[in-house]
Amino acid sequence: MVYDLMIVGGGTAGLTAALYALRGGLSVLLLEGSAPGGQIISTPSVDNYPALPGLSGVDYAQKLLAQVHALGLTMRYEQVLELSATGDIKTVRTKKAEYQARSIIWAAGVKPRLIGCPGEQRLTGRGVSYCATCDGALYRGRTVAVIGGGSAALTEALFLAGICHEVHLIHRRAEFRGEAILADKVRAAGNIILHMQTVVAEIIGDKRVEKLRLRTGTAERDLAVDGVFAAVGREPENAPLAVCIELDEQGYVPAGEDCRTTQPGLFVAGDCRRKPLRQLVTAAADGAVAATAAIEYLRLQER
Numbered sequence: 001m002v003y004d005l006m007i008v009g010g011g012t013a014g015l016t017a018a019l020y021a022l023r024g025g026l027s028v029l030l031l032e033g034s035a036p037g038g039q040i041i042s043t044p045s046v047d048n049y050p051a052l053p054g055l056s057g058v059d060y061a062q063k064l065l066a067q068v069h070a071l072g073l074t075m076r077y078e079q080v081l082e083l084s085a086t087g088d089i090k091t092v093r094t095k096k097a098e099y100q101a102r103s104i105i106w107a108a109g110v111k112p113r114l115i116g117c118p119g120e121q122r123l124t125g126r127g128v129s130y131c132a133t134c135d136g137a138l139y140r141g142r143t144v145a146v147i148g149g150g151s152a153a154l155t156e157a158l159f160l161a162g163i164c165h166e167v168h169l170i171h172r173r174a175e176f177r178g179e180a181i182l183a184d185k186v187r188a189a190g191n192i193i194l195h196m197q198t199v200v201a202e203i204i205g206d207k208r209v210e211k212l213r214l215r216t217g218t219a220e221r222d223l224a225v226d227g228v229f230a231a232v233g234r235e236p237e238n239a240p241l242a243v244c245i246e247l248d249e250q251g252y253v254p255a256g257e258d259c260r261t262t263q264p265g266l267f268v269a270g271d272c273r274r275k276p277l278r279q280l281v282t283a284a285a286d287g288a289v290a291a292t293a294a295i296e297y298l299r300l301q302e303r
Contacts, residue, residue, distance in 0.1 A: 011038020127209025
């Protein structure tokens with residue numbers, strides 16, 4: 001079967017694109033490589049999306065997924081390995097099958113960026129984590145560290161402060177990059193200890209994380225912790241696109257607000273697009289714009 005539209009990625013951008021495309025009468029296949037919902041499912045409380053204060057990320061994702069499934073979405077949990085976007089019929093390949101469509105919306109999102117220090121990869125899953133809401137309960141009443149200074153790191157620290165004895169927040173800059181309201185809450189928390197202008201030089205442990213080697217200027221010191229939560233940014237999941245279009249120096253798709261790429265019939269939506277603000281609301285907007293652009297493209301092809 002050749003679908004009208006294939007969407008790669010089941011986060012907010014991809015699911016919103018499916019919502020608009022299905023309402024527009026298109027046949028849609030959505031491919032998701034892991035769990036639907038994207039990054040938002042690791043957020044304990046969605047407080048900056050209009051009219052949805054306090055809704056958990058998991059609840060938000062489930063509501064959006066149910067809304068789209070009610071319209072008849074075809075969805076498969078498969079990771080896209082290769083993409084061919086030339087010609088009128090586009091093709092993607094997964095480990096299980098090959099799929100074709102007349103248009104594609106790439107909404108694969110981003111993945112956590114590694115800290116990049118010795119010990120990180122060896123101890124991932126043994127004290128090193130990239131999701132506090134996923135693994136934080138394992139450290140209830142214990143001492144942990146959060147690495148980063150953006151809104152994601154501040155949110156992780158606040159969540160962990162509610163269940164852990166002590167949270168050490170380590171940031172390489174003198175000021176936080178995250179939202180001011182979150183930074184104020186972090187500073188007011190009694191069990192969050194700040195380590196500013198400090199980097200993690202090494203994560204140390206035999207079978208599990210035991211301590212961090214911190215570097216402030218030229219001085220080094222060790223900090224005993226039971227777990228480490230890295231929140232130092234994200235990297236786009238755009239590798240299969242590199243054979244079809246040119247990516248920017250950071251691996252993002254250099255598409256404008258119309259979500260169109262240089263390849264006709266190939267659109268991009270969400271955090272994997274180069275943009276000044278990556279939030280839930282902008283991902284939803286991208287999904288709507290990309291789907292509308294795909295509908296217009298397909299109608300022009302039929303003339």
